[in-house]
Amino acid sequence: MARKNLIGIFEPPAPDNSSAPAPTPAAPPAAQSSRPLAGMAPAVRSGVPVGGITRTLGSITQKMERAQDLERQLSEGLSVVELDPLLIDSSFVSDRMLIDGEALSQLVEQVREHGQQVPILVRPHPDQSGRFQVAYGHRRLxxxxxxxxxxxxxxxxxxxxxxxxxxxxENNARTNLSHIERALFATRLEDRSFTRDIIMAALGVDKAALSKMISLVRAIPMEIIDAIGPAPEVGRRRWTELSEKLNAGNIPKLLSSLQKGRAEGKTSDERFQLAFTQLSVKPADSGKPAQAQLSGLPVVMRKSGNRSTFVFDAKSAPGFDDFVSERLSELFAEFKRNKGV
Structure with a gap:
């Protein structure tokens, strides 16, 4: 939600010159936990180890603290300027799969009615003079x-x-990036050779959680992730279960189903459920063992589970079954030698 008077400078009340004794000044507010705005405030490291759950910045309390940090730092004199949007480029690494059209329309109406209440953060473009690059605020832009x-x-x-x-x-504090978007952001940063410490700081996660995020993205083909989309209601556990069901044989059919689902107007969450359901269906078992004719031989091999059966055609090769049977010990010994058993 837009915040009014976010960047107003606080002015203390005029001093009272009467003879009454001056009141004792109030103690300054306790320092907020460090969440640097673009590196403007140095991080303060706690000496107490923090678990992965408590370090996550997704809770309501931490979101409020982050917003308060932004307000405080802006009120301390950071300059806000007006720029031509055509001079501003996106960040060099994307953190979103797409900008939701409905949410963007709502934001457009808010800005139309109330103006832009919260500034975006940009830096001078490192490669193009006179241009800028967004750190955060892509939707506002x-x-x-x-x-x-x-x-x-x-x-x-x-x-x-x-x-x-x-x-x-900023995204951890103010927006609702889905789990797969956060995992993609982490993976893109690693692909650009950012250190794990920087990625953990950006996402507010510990080493174990970060490893799971990156492993998840590595396990699912990118075309499947793109076809499903951000799936905002789907968390890590369900994505992990989906990745475990994927194999090279079922990907082409799944991709076709997802593309059809998108054409039918299914939402990203619905497409995820479509994929999960399709991968969860076990192929029908005919109850008959698999059967193969051995090329050029009067033998059929039948497989069922962990068992194999050879059926000899006694009509076309009388006595071949006895011939093979007499040499099974020799064949097994050769098999063990070849396997190094």
């Missing part, structure tokens, strides 16, 4: 572009590390 307005922005000189940490932390 898209909404302002649609309205043909200038965008309110804080401009800071940022390293790549500072940009991705700010981008990730």
């Amino acid at each position: 898209a909404a302002v572009r649609q309205l043909g307005l200038k965008v309110k922005a804080v401009v800071r000189v940022l390293t790549d590390d500072q940009l991705v940490v700010s981008q990730g932390q």
Whole structure:
């Protein structure tokens, strides 16, 4: 939700010059936990180990603290300028699979009615003079572009590390990135050779959670992830179960079903469920063993589970079954030698 008067500067009341004794000044508020805005505030490391659950920035309390940090730092004198949206490029690493059209339309109407209440964060473009690059605020930028307005922005000189940490932390605090989007963001950062420490700081996760995120993306073909989409209601456990059901044989048929589902207007969550259901259906068991004619031989091999049966054609090769039977010990000994048993 948009915040009004977010960047207003706090002005203390005028001092009372009467003879009454001055009141004792209130103690300053306790420092917020460190969540640097684009690296502008140094991180304060706690000496107490924090578990993966408590380090996650997705809770309501942490979101409120992050918003308060942003308000405080803006109120402490950071300059907000107006820029031409056409001069601003996206971040060099995407954290979203797509911008939801309905949510964007709602944001456009909010900006139309109330103006842009929260500035975006940009840096001077590292490669193109006179242009800028977004650290966060892609949806606000898209909404302002649609309205043909200038965008309110804080401009800071940022390293790549500072940009991705700010981008990730802001999304953790203010937006609802799905699990697979967070996992994709982590994987893209690793593919760009960012250290695990930087990625953990950006996503607010510990080493174990980060490893699971990256392993998940590596296990699912990218075309399947793209066909399903962000699936905002689907968490890590369900994505992991889906990855365990995938194999090279069922991917082409699954991809076709997902493309059909998209054409029919199914939502991303519905497409995920479509994929999960399709992969969960076990192939029908005919109850008959698999059968194969051995090429050029009067023998049929039948397989059922862990058992194999050879059926000899006594009519076309009389006595061949006895011939093979007499040499089974010799064949088995040769088999063991070849296997190194």
